[in-house]
Amino acid sequence: MIANYHTLRFIADDLSNQLAGHIVVTTFSQNRNELVIVCPGNNALTDVFVVILCDPSRNALYLRPAFARARKNTVEFFPQIHGKRITAIAMQPADRDIRFSFENGLRLAVQMFGSKANAFLADQEGRVLGAFLRPNDSKGIALQESSRPVKEIPSNAAALAEILRSAGHKTVFAALKEGFPLLGPALVRELLFRAGLAED
Numbered sequence: 001m002i003a004n005y006h007t008l009r010f011i012a013d014d015l016s017n018q019l020a021g022h023i024v025v026t027t028f029s030q031n032r033n034e035l036v037i038v039c040p041g042n043n044a045l046t047d048v049f050v051v052i053l054c055d056p057s058r059n060a061l062y063l064r065p066a067f068a069r070a071r072k073n074t075v076e077f078f079p080q081i082h083g084k085r086i087t088a089i090a091m092q093p094a095d096r097d098i099r100f101s102f103e104n105g106l107r108l109a110v111q112m113f114g115s116k117a118n119a120f121l122a123d124q125e126g127r128v129l130g131a132f133l134r135p136n137d138s139k140g141i142a143l144q145e146s147s148r149p150v151k152e153i154p155s156n157a158a159a160l161a162e163i164l165r166s167a168g169h170k171t172v173f174a175a176l177k178e179g180f181p182l183l184g185p186a187l188v189r190e191l192l193f194r195a196g197l198a199e200d
Helices: 005-019 157-165 172-179 184-195
Strands: 026-031 034-040 047-055 058-064 086-091 097-102 107-111 118-122 128-131
Touching: 005 047, 005 058, 005 086, 005 097, 047 118, 157 172, 172 184
Parallel strands: none
Antiparallel strands: 026 034, 034 047, 047 058, 086 097, 097 107, 107 118, 118 128
């Protein structure tokens, strides 16, 4: 899964539409670097499973309609949000940081930062109460709030041409990466491929 800002923003919006108002039943892990949030589904007989993968080589956030929880070797996380309603799910501006907000004022920050990916539970003031991975490294620190503006992709050819013209002697790949850092290298390469352009 591509974990760039624009993909994650779409996922956060979709999760918010599907899960806002739902109550968290539990949060647990039974696989390395994988946190699962369980919410009751629209059908009383089914649950919805939000899977957060913080593997250094692969970050992902997705819904699963079914999940077989093991009877042994599972660990519960963040009991402070069990039984609490999700009020919103939103992206931090210009960052791969998705925030789940709960009715009790707590927030779960899911940060998709490659090898530093993690999930942090924070109080109303933004102080970290616990972390999914490496919990002793972050307890009590303040969550960083992103204030950088999002650099939107130009909606017309003239604006794009101006960005490329102002790049000077840089390659097209380097100019697009610099002009649109939130796209990430994979999407810039895909854009060039679909446009029939070489990277240099």
